[in-house]
Amino acid sequence: MSAGNGRIVAISGGVGGAKLSLGLAHLLGERLSIIVNTGDDFEHLGLAISPDVDTTLYTLADVVNPETGWGRRDETWTFMRTLATLGGADWFRLGDGDLALHVERTRRLRAGETLTAITADVAKKLGIVARVLPMSDQPVRTLVETPEGTLGFQDYFVRLRCAPVVKALHFASAGAARPSPQVLSALADPDLTGIIICPSNPWLSIDPILAVPGLPDAIRTSGAPVIAVTPIIAGQAVKGPTAKIMGELGLSGDAVTIARHYAGLIDAFVLDRQDAALVPRFDLPVHLAQTLMRTLDDRIALADACLQICATTTRRR
């Protein structure tokens, strides 16, 4: 590893971002802060659910379900099965153990605690030393505009399994949100040596973070280089609907388009080795790495590559 004693900020959505965050956490421990998307958050069955924050927590605590990349391992499903017999909504699957976090978070939010404070306490109880930071303590809600109308994110993503065509994305209430003090503090840290945009879906997972007023400026005015890791390999998303959405938005579904999406924000791009032929098409420094992370070793290796890239990248702004 190559980050010296510097601190790193990761900017992340759900499963893919959490995998790289886990690799970074292995190398950096408490020197890592992860700013996590909360645009996917929603209230369901009266419970406050934060899918990307939870995926990050479960992944870093090594309690995540390794088959899905979200939810808890060794989970039971008695709640969901019983809820169905009572006529309750069962399209969003909540495991019995997972439910403990939702119930406890909902209770604490209602008691007036911030999502940031609750997340920090849960992370501590789960033995996580990296800092997991929700992007904002104010609610931002990703809405998906489709030919059938505007859908809540989880309606689109889980209930309708990303089937509707995406015409546009909106981040409701983003204008009234602000980055949490902890997010601003992490980005303003004089020891910050790099900001890594994780291989998450730029439109669904990273744009909501960048829609929080003041957050892009805090990234730009930090002293650290910003790099992004591709979520697209050989024109395919590793997971989720990134390539499908890019097509629906009239964009070419390749990593070059991803880098262009972040133009003005990033100083270098991490491309998968399989896409080496694309290198000449980028107008910023590009580094090749194995970005597919099947094993823990893969995650640590990609994290290490990212730290080296941060250490050698020059601020372009």
Add this chain to the structure above:
Amino acid sequence: MSAGNGRIVAISGGVGGAKLSLGLAHLLGERLSIIVNTGDDFEHLGLAISPDVDTTLYTLADVVNPETGWGRRDETWTFMRTLATLGGADWFRLGDGDLALHVERTRRLRAGETLTAITADVAKKLGIVARVLPMSDQPVRTLVETPEGTLGFQDYFVRLRCAPVVKALHFASAGAARPSPQVLSALADPDLTGIIICPSNPWLSIDPILAVPGLPDAIRTSGAPVIAVTPIIAGQAVKGPTAKIMGELGLSGDAVTIARHYAGLIDAFVLDRQDAALVPRFDLPVHLAQTLMRTLDDRIALADACLQICATTTRRR
């Protein structure tokens, strides 16, 4: 059985009352209405919990845990175990399947439905034909006055395991509550042929029901005889702290005291055969029966005895 085509109202607390209600439901089906104590209800972890209503529902639906008499059989405990790792309150044990009812009820109450409507719908989904009627749709909260201060009911009953000495009981907000329309309608039914106070704790489980303004009058002005089944056998409560509380309140811990507690309300008393020697000490008609209900047959037999007693009891008022 002996109730003809008449209707019966049972007045019930938790486990003991639910057992007799189950026997009555076997004999009466939809001709049974059960008015259930909600003084034990409380909000816990942000969830609206109605212990006596739930015990009644689970017992009548034959999904109750036969070992405890409350909660669900074949339950799992992943939620509770996980909640403990997050530092959540785990003194009130909520099974994973049980939780489905609490989450769904809480959601529907917040959406503006009444506890009565939600309970009726859940009963229907569980295949229950008898009518399970919460005593009121307004919250009434049983408070236990002890030398250590005033305790919420579940604090006293579950967290402190009934250890504190009971100086008095209060039913907070009872003055602002009213019987639900369904309760009043069941008691005013011209086909009503009997009202049976189940073998529940008079102070903890039946008095909160009788504290709802208008409910005792609705019992008295109904055309039906009122009988009570003893919750005390040979000076011992079948379950729970009845005898302990009686002693703490300075009362003799026997069935005679129970009957006196209901003086002016009941027309006959059902005493356990083991207490036959006490018969001369009652100042109202007394009937002997086997009141301990170990098996389903015991429950049906006691229910049948109660129906026969209702059929032969003369109104004393």
